[in-house]
Amino acid sequence: MLHQIEGSKAVAETVALCRPEVVCAYPISPQTHIIEGVGAIVKSGRLAPCEFINVESEFAALSVAIGASAAGARSYTATASQGLLFMMEAVYNAGGLGLPIVMTLANRAVGAPINIWNDHSDAMSARDAGWVQLFAETNQEAADLHIQAFALAEELSVPVMVCMDGFILTHAVERVDLPTQAEVDRFLPPYEPRQVLDPDDPVSIGAMVGPEAFEEVRFLAHARQLQALARIPEIAADFAAAFGRSSGGLLHTYRTEDADTVVVALGSVLGTIKDLVDSLRDEGLRVGVLGITAFRPFPAAAVRAALGGATHLVTVEKAFSVGFGGVLSTDIAMAVTGLPVTVSTVVAGLGGRPITASSLRPVFVAAAQGRPERLTFLDLDRGVVDRELARMARDRRSGPTAENVLRDVGVVAANGF
Amino acid sequence: MTAARQPVKFYQVGSFAVGNRLLEPAERTVQAGPDRRNSLNSGHRACQGCGEALGARYALDAAMRATAGRLVAVNATGCLEVFSTPYPETSWQIAWLHSLFGNAPAVAAGVAAALRVKGRGDVRVIGQAGDGGTVDIGFGCLSGMFERNDDVLFICYDNEAYMNTGVQRSSATPPAARTATTEAVGPQPGNPFGQGKDLPRLAMAHEIPYVATATVADLHDLEAKVERAMAVHGSRYLHILVPCPLGWEAAPCDTILLARLAAETGLFPVFEAEHGEVVAVSKIRRQRPVEDYLVRQGRFKHLFDETGAPARPDVIGRLQAMADRSIARYGLVDDEPGA
Numbered sequence: 104m105l106h107q108i109e110g111s112k113a114v115a116e117t118v119a120l121c122r123p124e125v126v127c128a129y130p131i132s133p134q135t136h137i138i139e140g141v142g143a144i145v146k147s148g149r150l151a152p153c154e155f156i157n158v159e160s161e162f163a164a165l166s167v168a169i170g171a172s173a174a175g176a177r178s179y180t181a182t183a184s185q186g187l188l189f190m191m192e193a194v195y196n197a198g199g200l201g202l203p204i205v206m207t208l209a210n211r212a213v214g215a216p217i218n219i220w221n222d223h224s225d226a227m228s229a230r231d232a233g234w235v236q237l238f239a240e241t242n243q244e245a246a247d248l249h250i251q252a253f254a255l256a257e258e259l260s261v262p263v264m265v266c267m268d269g270f271i272l273t274h275a276v277e278r279v280d281l282p283t284q285a286e287v288d289r290f291l292p293p294y295e296p297r298q299v300l301d302p303d304d305p306v307s308i309g310a311m312v313g314p315e316a317f318e319e320v321r322f323l324a325h326a327r328q329l330q331a332l333a334r335i336p337e338i339a340a341d342f343a344a345a346f347g348r349s350s351g352g353l354l355h356t357y358r359t360e361d362a363d364t365v366v367v368a369l370g371s372v373l374g375t376i377k378d379l380v381d382s383l384r385d386e387g388l389r390v391g392v393l394g395i396t397a398f399r400p401f402p403a404a405a406v407r408a409a410l411g412g413a414t415h416l417v418t419v420e421k422a423f424s425v426g427f428g429g430v431l432s433t434d435i436a437m438a439v440t441g442l443p444v445t446v447s448t449v450v451a452g453l454g455g456r457p458i459t460a461s462s463l464r465p466v467f468v469a470a471a472q473g474r475p476e477r478l479t480f481l482d483l484d485r486g487v488v489d490r491e492l493a494r495m496a497r498d499r500r501s502g503p504t505a506e507n508v509l510r511d512v513g514v515v516a517a518n519g520f
Numbered sequence: 521m522t523a524a525r526q527p528v529k530f531y532q533v534g535s536f537a538v539g540n541r542l543l544e545p546a547e548r549t550v551q552a553g554p555d556r557r558n559s560l561n562s563g564h565r566a567c568q569g570c571g572e573a574l575g576a577r578y579a580l581d582a583a584m585r586a587t588a589g590r591l592v593a594v595n596a597t598g599c600l601e602v603f604s605t606p607y608p609e610t611s612w613q614i615a616w617l618h619s620l621f622g623n624a625p626a627v628a629a630g631v632a633a634a635l636r637v638k639g640r641g642d643v644r645v646i647g648q649a650g651d652g653g654t655v656d657i658g659f660g661c662l663s664g665m666f667e668r669n670d671d672v673l674f675i676c677y678d679n680e681a682y683m684n685t686g687v688q689r690s691s692a693t694p695p696a697a698r699t700a701t702t703e704a705v706g707p708q709p710g711n712p713f714g715q716g717k718d719l720p721r722l723a724m725a726h727e728i729p730y731v732a733t734a735t736v737a738d739l740h741d742l743e744a745k746v747e748r749a750m751a752v753h754g755s756r757y758l759h760i761l762v763p764c765p766l767g768w769e770a771a772p773c774d775t776i777l778l779a780r781l782a783a784e785t786g787l788f789p790v791f792e793a794e795h796g797e798v799v800a801v802s803k804i805r806r807q808r809p810v811e812d813y814l815v816r817q818g819r820f821k822h823l824f825d826e827t828g829a830p831a832r833p834d835v836i837g838r839l840q841a842m843a844d845r846s847i848a849r850y851g852l853v854d855d856e857p858g859a
Contacts, residue, residue: 124637125630154633158626159664166623166661170594170630173617176637178630196619300592300615300631302643307610309595309618311602 105280110242110272113279114207114265115140117246119150120287121205121253123179124294125171127156127164131186132219133269134209138181161186165193165206172202173308175299177253180204183269184211184225191229198233198324200309203256203263203294205249206234210370210421211269212454216505220455221269222421223369226398227430233324235263235331236399237351238369242272243279244396247350250282251338253291258334260297261327266398268371270455282346290345328400335397353402355394356409358384362391364471365410367435368419369395372451372458376419379460379467388471395431403438415445415470419463421452428478445470451481487511535780536805549578549740557584557613559593564611565603569772571762571779572600572677575736576648579675579760580614582743583646586750590643592617592631596624596653599684600677622657624649625665628672636671644750645671651678651692654759655717666726666755673749673756676719679764687767691717694787695842696835697819699767704822713838720759720793727796728755734790735761737780741802745792761788769818781813786843789850801850810840 106113114137118126126145128138145155154171158164161182168178182190187208197204212218213225226236237252239245245267252263267273298308312320332353339352357377359365366376373394383390393409393416395402410416416439418432427433429448436446449466452458462482469475490511495501540548550556559580566573584591592615595601601618604611619627628647635643647665649658654676665672681699682688689699695713698704702711723731729752734742742760749756763770763778770778782788783802787810790802814820814836815828825831847853 125633127630152637152639154637156629156633156668159667160660162623163626163629163661163664166619166626167630167633169619169623170617170627170632171634172630173627174592174631174634174638176634178634192620193623200619300617302590302592302615305613305615307605307612307616307618309601310605310607310610312607316607 104283105278107276108279108281109136109274109276110245110267110279111136111209111274112140113242113246113281114249114267115144116281117249118179118207119144120282120284121179121250121291122150122177123153124176125154125156125168125178127158127167127171127178127180129158129161129164129182129186131161131183133211133221133273134181134183134186134207136273137207137209141179161190162193165190165197165204168204168206169193169197169200169202172197172204172296173200173298173300175294175296175301177257177294178204179206181207181209183209184213184219187225187229188213191232194229194232194234197262201260201297201324201327203260205252205256206262206264207249208264208266209269209273210266218454219269221271222453222455223266224422226264226266227422229264230399230430233261233328234399235261235328235397237263237265238396238398239265239267239272240355240371240373240394240396242267242275242277243348244350245272246279246281247342247346247348250287250291251342251351254338255331255334257294259327259330261331266370271371280348286346290342332397332400332402351396353397353405354409355396357392357394359391359393359409359411359413362389362411362413364388364390364415364417364467365393365413366390366417366419366467367393367395367431369398369431370421372419372421375458375460376463379463382460383464383467383471388468390467390471398431401434401438403434406435406438407442410439410442410444414443415447415473415475417447417449417467417470417475419449419451419458423448423450445475447475447477447479449479449481456482484512547740549743557581557589559584559612559614560604561611561613563609565606566599567766567772569765569775570599570603571736571764571775572650572679573603574775575677575742575760575762576600578736578739578742579746579758580646582746583644583673583750584614586747587644591615591646592635592643593646593648594619594624594628594631596647596649596658597621598650598653600648600650602684621653623661624653624658625672625674626661628674629665629668629670632671645673647672647674649674649676650683651676651680652682652690654678655692655719656690659717663722663726666723666728666757669728669754671753671755673746673758675758675760677760677762679762679767681764681767683764683767691715692719694839696823696839698822699819709822710819720757723757723759724793724796726755728757729753729795730756731793732757732791733759733761733788735779735783735788736763737776737783738790738802741790748792767819769821770816774816778813778816781808781816784808785810785813786847786852787813787839789846789852791850798850801852803854804847804852807847807853810843811836814839
């Protein structure tokens, strides 16, 4: 049924339709509306039986989910940014134990400097934790991915993180088609755990593993991810057959046929990029778009297959590896190894800075015309940066960088210093 | 200190312990028997004289008896986890989960929530950790568990330092004790005074249904407290003193003696509390000076000279004052003559 609804609310409603049995929550912007929504549904009695547990930290939130999942309950939590980092030890633990927890990540920048707005630094920090990471482009996809996430997680015993852009998606009100309970029940069978704490059949879970077997156990986590690589498109196809719309999968292409330049990105920025590509196409530039939905496992073969004859790839990334450059770009470059393709990186949208078509246009045009920049920081105010670098070179006690930069860019409240 | 060859003793002297043969069968605490659950089975890799292995074996078996075997245990990282589950072996004959060092209370809360939602309220949950996993790195999760009154019995096996990593100081390490991070050097050797956490009292401040302390010197008392804890629901906390021969630099055969002396000096008060109020204490029948406890442990040897005479009466005096304060706080010694 169609709703005009906030993204967080749509996700909360959809998560509830998946009948989680234990939900643990610790608030952090911009995830709050999701857990508030689920909490209200549980408290109303509409979702029963379900335990909604208000915990004292993100570390506890995921730890409660770990215990609940190991005891056989479908378990869900949500977080963002610092919260993900604070629970990171448990993130790796859930991945290593192969517990099918589903977690929404309302993507947000990671401090310092503290910043509540959207980028993908948080998700990238958990890249290697053994979780499937799915990125939603729209609120419809964010909602739909949760249904697919529970199915995938529980089939393979692997945790799944559904990433949706903080504020841009979580707080945006738009049209979302929410399924009925009966539809979701038909698609998502009850959770049948592969390993469970049961006094009638006692097992030890979480044993210490030394060098004699650690590599094999870790490789099996990799093997499960490779299985996910095969199952993600199949589950998306099943979803399309059951719900009548296409959501999820490994990746989406847009106007890539005959493209010589392909722009690659994750998440909601794909909308802006597609609009820009439409107008570049109108101008005769052969540009296409590749949206990555499954970032882990990374669909390297599908990426190669999707590129066709493109010779220039431009990744637009809302995160970067400090001291090197793009994170997604590195994976893309590995995926196209051996092909006559250049890969360039645009770091954009950090800490919620708007990514506009007018700023992206010259970068895409340069790449399409065979003049790609290796690494571009979109809309970077080089003057401000140089001023601070000069200050640091001049004065040993140059002071806190963030505060200096705020003063330099003329933030009103900083003028009193 | 280490007794290479100790005389064989067929009976105990210097304690008020009563032999099992003098007790009714129901009153006895037995090592082995056909009905014993052996939740923590033999063959594990704990050190000789390990107080934690002893405490865990009795606590878990008592809990298994109290719940007719309907039990799940969640373990923090630490000695107990490492010596019991070197892959692919396990000493646990119960459903057992280890996740991380600092999250055992939260994981246990999650298990309890899952069992409740699954309609399996008959299955009970125990969380367990050493003092590091309880008073330090796990304290945030433990306080959260207490505050929510989650239906978990959490047991701390307190050996007063990070023994698994090589005897580093925790906030349960007593003042003046030598550890690898509070060396016995300088003008104030060992762990500083005025620091540390009294976790049973912090647990009581959460007003949870049941808080108790016990030692491995009185296993019958320990078993009774586990049984009492399993008879109620909500958050319960049991703090067990478990001497560590390695970390305390004591003879493995002195584990029980040291646990008893810790109680009889007053340094480790043994009591029970309900909803934040002390309801019972184990009285000290013959109070011992703290020197008797300290002199048997290498971690305090800088307080004594080679003959065992006090070399730092000032420091020993401060420890005695701590014991006296604890005796006064809990009323551990009766004033009436002959009591």
